[in-house]
Amino acid sequence: MPHAFWAGPTDGCARPRRRDRVIDCHVHLAALRTEDNGCYISPRMLRRPLFKFLAWKHDLKAQDAAWSNQKYVDDLLAELRKAKYVEKAVLLGLDGVYDTDGRLDAGKTEFLVSNDYLLRIAHAYPERLWPGVSINPQRRDAIEELDRCVEGGAKLVKVLPNTQGFDPANRRYLPFYRRLARHKIPFLSHVGYEIVLTGQDQSAGDPNKLRVPLDEGVTVIAAHGCSNGLVAYEPYYQTLLDLVQRYANFFADVSALTLPNRFGMLWRLQRHPEVHARLLFGTDYPLSVFHWPCWGRIGLRDFRTIIRTNNRFDRKYLILKSLGIGFRSVDQIMTSS
Numbered sequence: 582m583p584h585a586f587w588a589g590p591t592d593g594c595a596r597p598r599r600r601d602r603v604i605d606c607h608v609h610l611a612a613l614r615t616e617d618n619g620c621y622i623s624p625r626m627l628r629r630p631l632f633k634f635l636a637w638k639h640d641l642k643a644q645d646a647a648w649s650n651q652k653y654v655d656d657l658l659a660e661l662r663k664a665k666y667v668e669k670a671v672l673l674g675l676d677g678v679y680d681t682d683g684r685l686d687a688g689k690t691e692f693l694v695s696n697d698y699l700l701r702i703a704h705a706y707p708e709r710l711w712p713g714v715s716i717n718p719q720r721r722d723a724i725e726e727l728d729r730c731v732e733g734g735a736k737l738v739k740v741l742p743n744t745q746g747f748d749p750a751n752r753r754y755l756p757f758y759r760r761l762a763r764h765k766i767p768f769l770s771h772v773g774y775e776i777v778l779t780g781q782d783q784s785a786g787d788p789n790k791l792r793v794p795l796d797e798g799v800t801v802i803a804a805h806g807c808s809n810g811l812v813a814y815e816p817y818y819q820t821l822l823d824l825v826q827r828y829a830n831f832f833a834d835v836s837a838l839t840l841p842n843r844f845g846m847l848w849r850l851q852r853h854p855e856v857h858a859r860l861l862f863g864t865d866y867p868l869s870v871f872h873w874p875c876w877g878r879i880g881l882r883d884f885r886t887i888i889r890t891n892n893r894f895d896r897k898y899l900i901l902k903s904l905g906i907g908f909r910s911v912d913q914i915m916t917s918s
Protein backbone atom coordinates (compact mmCIF):
# COMPACT_ATOMS: atom_id res chain seq x y z
CA MET A 582 0.00 0.00 0.00
CA PRO A 583 1.41 3.45 -0.88
CA HIS A 584 2.42 5.45 2.15
CA ALA A 585 0.08 7.98 3.69
CA PHE A 586 1.25 11.53 4.27
CA TRP A 587 1.25 10.91 7.98
CA ALA A 588 0.62 13.97 10.05
CA GLY A 589 3.02 15.50 12.49
CA PRO A 590 4.14 18.90 13.73
CA THR A 591 4.20 21.60 11.08
CA ASP A 592 7.57 22.58 9.71
CA GLY A 593 7.45 26.32 9.40
CA CYS A 594 5.90 26.06 5.92
CA ALA A 595 9.13 24.93 4.27
CA ARG A 596 8.48 23.93 0.67
CA PRO A 597 8.54 20.12 0.39
CA ARG A 598 10.12 18.18 -2.42
CA ARG A 599 7.92 18.02 -5.53
CA ARG A 600 7.34 14.29 -5.16
CA ASP A 601 5.98 14.87 -1.64
CA ARG A 602 3.34 17.40 -2.69
CA VAL A 603 -0.26 16.24 -2.91
CA ILE A 604 -3.14 16.47 -5.35
CA ASP A 605 -6.41 17.99 -4.15
CA CYS A 606 -9.20 15.62 -5.22
CA HIS A 607 -12.09 18.02 -4.57
CA VAL A 608 -11.96 21.36 -6.40
CA HIS A 609 -15.04 22.74 -8.11
CA LEU A 610 -15.16 24.35 -11.51
CA ALA A 611 -17.81 27.06 -11.71
CA ALA A 612 -19.00 28.75 -14.88
CA LEU A 613 -21.70 30.99 -16.23
CA ARG A 614 -23.35 30.05 -19.48
CA THR A 615 -21.80 31.13 -22.78
CA GLU A 616 -22.66 30.18 -26.33
CA ASP A 617 -20.12 27.36 -26.46
CA ASN A 618 -19.59 25.95 -22.96
CA GLY A 619 -22.80 23.97 -22.34
CA CYS A 620 -23.03 25.25 -18.75
CA TYR A 621 -26.09 26.54 -16.97
CA ILE A 622 -27.00 28.37 -13.77
CA SER A 623 -30.59 29.07 -12.84
CA PRO A 624 -31.88 32.58 -12.03
CA ARG A 625 -32.75 31.31 -8.53
CA MET A 626 -29.16 30.19 -8.00
CA LEU A 627 -27.87 33.59 -9.11
CA ARG A 628 -29.93 35.22 -6.36
CA ARG A 629 -28.64 33.04 -3.54
CA PRO A 630 -26.45 34.65 -0.86
CA LEU A 631 -23.67 32.07 -1.30
CA PHE A 632 -23.39 32.73 -5.02
CA LYS A 633 -23.36 36.48 -4.40
CA PHE A 634 -20.63 36.01 -1.78
CA LEU A 635 -18.47 33.92 -4.13
CA ALA A 636 -19.02 36.42 -6.94
CA TRP A 637 -17.91 39.20 -4.61
CA LYS A 638 -14.93 37.23 -3.28
CA HIS A 639 -13.65 36.47 -6.79
CA ASP A 640 -14.78 39.81 -8.26
CA LEU A 641 -16.95 38.07 -10.85
CA LYS A 642 -19.47 39.87 -13.04
CA ALA A 643 -22.60 37.94 -13.99
CA GLN A 644 -23.18 40.26 -16.93
CA ASP A 645 -19.83 39.27 -18.49
CA ALA A 646 -19.87 35.48 -18.46
CA ALA A 647 -16.80 34.76 -20.58
CA TRP A 648 -14.60 37.15 -18.61
CA SER A 649 -15.89 35.86 -15.26
CA ASN A 650 -15.37 32.22 -16.26
CA GLN A 651 -11.75 32.84 -17.19
CA LYS A 652 -11.13 34.89 -14.05
CA TYR A 653 -12.41 32.05 -11.89
CA VAL A 654 -9.94 29.68 -13.56
CA ASP A 655 -7.12 32.23 -13.33
CA ASP A 656 -7.75 32.77 -9.61
CA LEU A 657 -7.70 29.02 -8.99
CA LEU A 658 -4.47 28.56 -10.92
CA ALA A 659 -2.82 31.49 -9.14
CA GLU A 660 -3.63 30.01 -5.73
CA LEU A 661 -2.46 26.56 -6.80
CA ARG A 662 0.83 27.91 -8.14
CA LYS A 663 1.52 29.67 -4.85
CA ALA A 664 0.73 26.58 -2.77
CA LYS A 665 3.71 24.94 -1.06
CA TYR A 666 2.10 21.59 -0.30
CA VAL A 667 -0.41 21.05 -3.11
CA GLU A 668 0.76 20.63 -6.68
CA LYS A 669 -2.40 19.85 -8.65
CA ALA A 670 -6.17 19.69 -8.31
CA VAL A 671 -8.86 17.41 -9.68
CA LEU A 672 -11.31 19.85 -11.21
CA LEU A 673 -14.93 18.76 -10.77
CA GLY A 674 -17.88 19.27 -13.08
CA LEU A 675 -21.56 18.96 -12.20
CA ASP A 676 -24.15 17.10 -14.25
CA GLY A 677 -27.83 18.00 -14.18
CA VAL A 678 -31.08 16.34 -13.12
CA TYR A 679 -32.58 13.71 -15.44
CA ASP A 680 -36.16 12.49 -15.70
CA THR A 681 -37.36 8.88 -15.60
CA ASP A 682 -36.65 8.58 -19.33
CA GLY A 683 -33.07 9.69 -18.83
CA ARG A 684 -33.52 13.11 -20.42
CA LEU A 685 -32.13 16.32 -18.91
CA ASP A 686 -34.75 18.05 -16.75
CA ALA A 687 -33.85 21.71 -17.20
CA GLY A 688 -36.59 22.82 -14.84
CA LYS A 689 -35.06 20.94 -11.90
CA THR A 690 -31.42 21.61 -12.79
CA GLU A 691 -30.02 24.57 -10.84
CA PHE A 692 -26.39 24.37 -11.86
CA LEU A 693 -24.62 22.47 -14.61
CA VAL A 694 -20.93 22.48 -15.50
CA SER A 695 -20.60 20.46 -18.68
CA ASN A 696 -18.02 17.75 -19.19
CA ASP A 697 -16.95 19.29 -22.49
CA TYR A 698 -16.14 22.59 -20.81
CA LEU A 699 -14.41 20.88 -17.90
CA LEU A 700 -12.25 18.72 -20.17
CA ARG A 701 -11.33 21.77 -22.21
CA ILE A 702 -10.21 23.75 -19.16
CA ALA A 703 -8.30 20.84 -17.61
CA HIS A 704 -6.49 20.05 -20.86
CA ALA A 705 -5.51 23.71 -21.22
CA TYR A 706 -3.59 23.53 -17.91
CA PRO A 707 -2.43 19.90 -17.59
CA GLU A 708 0.44 20.80 -15.28
CA ARG A 709 -2.05 21.90 -12.58
CA LEU A 710 -5.49 20.45 -13.34
CA TRP A 711 -6.91 16.95 -13.77
CA PRO A 712 -10.45 16.45 -15.12
CA GLY A 713 -13.06 15.04 -12.76
CA VAL A 714 -16.17 14.74 -14.88
CA SER A 715 -19.72 14.45 -13.58
CA ILE A 716 -22.10 11.82 -14.96
CA ASN A 717 -25.55 11.28 -13.51
CA PRO A 718 -26.16 7.51 -13.93
CA GLN A 719 -29.84 8.30 -14.51
CA ARG A 720 -29.05 9.79 -17.94
CA ARG A 721 -29.92 7.49 -20.82
CA ASP A 722 -26.42 7.73 -22.30
CA ALA A 723 -24.53 7.41 -19.01
CA ILE A 724 -22.30 4.53 -20.13
CA GLU A 725 -21.57 6.14 -23.49
CA GLU A 726 -20.74 9.42 -21.77
CA LEU A 727 -18.45 7.59 -19.37
CA ASP A 728 -16.60 5.91 -22.23
CA ARG A 729 -16.29 9.24 -24.04
CA CYS A 730 -14.95 11.05 -20.98
CA VAL A 731 -12.46 8.30 -20.17
CA GLU A 732 -11.23 8.51 -23.75
CA GLY A 733 -10.91 12.26 -23.16
CA GLY A 734 -8.69 11.76 -20.12
CA ALA A 735 -11.11 11.86 -17.17
CA LYS A 736 -9.46 10.89 -13.88
CA LEU A 737 -12.62 10.32 -11.82
CA VAL A 738 -16.40 10.72 -11.87
CA LYS A 739 -18.09 13.06 -9.37
CA VAL A 740 -21.77 12.94 -8.43
CA LEU A 741 -24.04 14.85 -6.06
CA PRO A 742 -27.02 12.48 -5.67
CA ASN A 743 -29.03 14.78 -3.37
CA THR A 744 -29.18 17.48 -6.04
CA GLN A 745 -28.97 15.33 -9.17
CA GLY A 746 -32.04 13.38 -8.09
CA PHE A 747 -30.87 9.76 -8.12
CA ASP A 748 -30.44 7.00 -5.56
CA PRO A 749 -26.88 5.56 -5.65
CA ALA A 750 -28.24 2.25 -4.31
CA ASN A 751 -30.64 1.77 -7.23
CA ARG A 752 -29.61 -1.46 -8.91
CA ARG A 753 -30.64 -0.19 -12.32
CA TYR A 754 -27.27 1.58 -12.30
CA LEU A 755 -25.30 -1.67 -12.01
CA PRO A 756 -24.20 -1.59 -15.67
CA PHE A 757 -22.83 1.91 -15.13
CA TYR A 758 -20.98 0.86 -11.97
CA ARG A 759 -19.55 -2.19 -13.70
CA ARG A 760 -18.25 0.00 -16.51
CA LEU A 761 -16.68 2.30 -13.91
CA ALA A 762 -14.97 -0.71 -12.35
CA ARG A 763 -13.77 -1.88 -15.75
CA HIS A 764 -12.28 1.53 -16.49
CA LYS A 765 -10.78 1.65 -12.96
CA ILE A 766 -12.11 5.18 -12.55
CA PRO A 767 -12.82 6.35 -8.97
CA PHE A 768 -16.39 7.36 -8.13
CA LEU A 769 -16.49 10.45 -5.88
CA SER A 770 -19.90 10.91 -4.30
CA HIS A 771 -21.21 13.67 -2.05
CA VAL A 772 -22.15 12.49 1.43
CA GLY A 773 -24.47 14.10 3.94
CA TYR A 774 -26.85 17.01 3.76
CA GLU A 775 -26.56 19.30 0.74
CA ILE A 776 -26.85 22.99 1.60
CA VAL A 777 -25.37 24.93 -1.32
CA LEU A 778 -27.73 23.51 -3.96
CA THR A 779 -31.34 22.43 -3.52
CA GLY A 780 -31.53 18.82 -2.41
CA GLN A 781 -34.04 16.77 -4.42
CA ASP A 782 -33.71 13.99 -1.81
CA GLN A 783 -31.38 14.42 1.16
CA SER A 784 -31.51 10.70 1.95
CA ALA A 785 -29.47 10.13 -1.23
CA GLY A 786 -26.46 11.41 0.71
CA ASP A 787 -26.43 8.34 2.98
CA PRO A 788 -23.03 6.63 2.49
CA ASN A 789 -24.63 3.23 3.10
CA LYS A 790 -26.02 3.57 -0.42
CA LEU A 791 -22.46 3.45 -1.75
CA ARG A 792 -22.25 -0.23 -0.83
CA VAL A 793 -23.84 -1.05 -4.19
CA PRO A 794 -20.99 0.35 -6.33
CA LEU A 795 -18.48 -0.92 -3.77
CA ASP A 796 -19.83 -4.44 -4.19
CA GLU A 797 -19.28 -4.08 -7.94
CA GLY A 798 -15.59 -3.36 -7.40
CA VAL A 799 -15.74 0.39 -7.96
CA THR A 800 -13.17 2.52 -6.16
CA VAL A 801 -15.49 4.77 -4.16
CA ILE A 802 -14.53 8.07 -2.54
CA ALA A 803 -17.06 9.39 -0.03
CA ALA A 804 -16.85 13.16 0.09
CA HIS A 805 -16.48 15.18 3.27
CA GLY A 806 -15.26 12.30 5.42
CA CYS A 807 -18.79 10.81 5.53
CA SER A 808 -19.89 13.76 7.66
CA ASN A 809 -23.59 14.57 7.74
CA GLY A 810 -23.23 18.34 7.44
CA LEU A 811 -25.60 19.18 10.29
CA VAL A 812 -23.08 20.39 12.90
CA ALA A 813 -22.69 17.89 15.78
CA TYR A 814 -25.11 15.26 14.46
CA GLU A 815 -22.95 12.57 12.82
CA PRO A 816 -25.06 9.46 12.14
CA TYR A 817 -22.56 8.17 9.55
CA TYR A 818 -19.57 8.02 11.86
CA GLN A 819 -19.92 4.30 12.51
CA THR A 820 -20.77 3.79 8.84
CA LEU A 821 -17.39 5.28 7.90
CA LEU A 822 -15.57 2.92 10.25
CA ASP A 823 -17.51 -0.07 8.94
CA LEU A 824 -16.92 0.80 5.28
CA VAL A 825 -13.19 1.19 5.89
CA GLN A 826 -13.05 -2.20 7.57
CA ARG A 827 -15.28 -4.00 5.07
CA TYR A 828 -14.09 -2.62 1.71
CA ALA A 829 -10.52 -2.26 0.52
CA ASN A 830 -11.84 -0.12 -2.35
CA PHE A 831 -13.44 2.48 -0.07
CA PHE A 832 -11.92 5.90 0.63
CA ALA A 833 -13.13 9.23 1.98
CA ASP A 834 -11.89 12.70 1.21
CA VAL A 835 -11.45 15.37 3.86
CA SER A 836 -12.96 18.23 1.87
CA ALA A 837 -15.06 20.84 3.69
CA LEU A 838 -14.24 19.39 7.12
CA THR A 839 -13.16 22.75 8.55
CA LEU A 840 -16.60 24.25 7.90
CA PRO A 841 -18.72 24.85 11.03
CA ASN A 842 -21.33 22.29 9.96
CA ARG A 843 -18.78 19.51 9.39
CA PHE A 844 -15.74 19.85 11.67
CA GLY A 845 -17.27 17.54 14.29
CA MET A 846 -16.24 14.69 12.00
CA LEU A 847 -12.73 16.11 11.76
CA TRP A 848 -12.35 15.78 15.53
CA ARG A 849 -13.67 12.22 15.39
CA LEU A 850 -11.09 11.34 12.74
CA GLN A 851 -8.37 12.42 15.17
CA ARG A 852 -9.32 9.49 17.38
CA HIS A 853 -9.04 6.88 14.63
CA PRO A 854 -5.56 6.79 13.09
CA GLU A 855 -6.38 3.36 11.69
CA VAL A 856 -8.57 5.01 9.02
CA HIS A 857 -6.10 7.72 8.00
CA ALA A 858 -4.64 5.63 5.18
CA ARG A 859 -8.12 5.76 3.59
CA LEU A 860 -8.39 9.54 3.76
CA LEU A 861 -7.65 11.63 0.68
CA PHE A 862 -6.65 15.27 0.65
CA GLY A 863 -9.32 17.70 -0.56
CA THR A 864 -10.48 21.24 0.13
CA ASP A 865 -13.88 21.81 -1.56
CA TYR A 866 -12.49 24.93 -3.24
CA PRO A 867 -13.77 27.66 -3.66
CA LEU A 868 -15.23 27.29 -0.14
CA SER A 869 -13.22 28.76 2.71
CA VAL A 870 -10.86 26.81 4.96
CA PHE A 871 -11.33 27.84 8.60
CA HIS A 872 -8.86 27.49 11.47
CA TRP A 873 -11.58 27.11 14.13
CA PRO A 874 -11.21 23.32 14.53
CA CYS A 875 -7.67 23.89 15.81
CA TRP A 876 -8.65 26.07 18.77
CA GLY A 877 -7.25 24.54 21.96
CA ARG A 878 -6.05 21.40 20.14
CA ILE A 879 -2.62 22.36 18.80
CA GLY A 880 0.43 24.30 19.93
CA LEU A 881 0.62 28.07 19.70
CA ARG A 882 3.39 28.02 17.10
CA ASP A 883 1.40 25.80 14.75
CA PHE A 884 -1.74 27.84 15.36
CA ARG A 885 0.02 31.07 14.42
CA THR A 886 1.41 29.45 11.28
CA ILE A 887 -2.07 28.37 10.21
CA ILE A 888 -3.64 31.78 10.87
CA ARG A 889 -0.93 33.47 8.81
CA THR A 890 -1.38 31.05 5.91
CA ASN A 891 -3.83 32.64 3.49
CA ASN A 892 -3.50 30.04 0.76
CA ARG A 893 -6.50 27.72 1.16
CA PHE A 894 -4.68 24.63 -0.08
CA ASP A 895 -1.76 25.11 2.29
CA ARG A 896 -3.99 26.07 5.21
CA LYS A 897 -5.97 22.84 4.87
CA TYR A 898 -2.77 20.80 4.62
CA LEU A 899 -1.33 22.42 7.75
CA ILE A 900 -4.56 22.02 9.73
CA LEU A 901 -4.60 18.30 9.05
CA LYS A 902 -0.92 17.94 9.89
CA SER A 903 -1.21 19.89 13.13
CA LEU A 904 -4.24 17.87 14.25
CA GLY A 905 -2.39 14.61 13.59
CA ILE A 906 -4.75 13.48 10.84
CA GLY A 907 -2.97 11.47 8.18
CA PHE A 908 -4.05 11.43 4.55
CA ARG A 909 -3.02 10.40 1.07
CA SER A 910 -2.93 12.01 -2.35
CA VAL A 911 -5.59 10.79 -4.76
CA ASP A 912 -3.05 9.75 -7.39
CA GLN A 913 -1.88 7.03 -4.99
CA ILE A 914 -5.16 5.13 -5.42
CA MET A 915 -5.43 5.49 -9.18
CA THR A 916 -4.49 2.70 -11.56
CA SER A 917 -4.50 3.00 -15.30
CA SER A 918 -7.14 1.07 -17.21
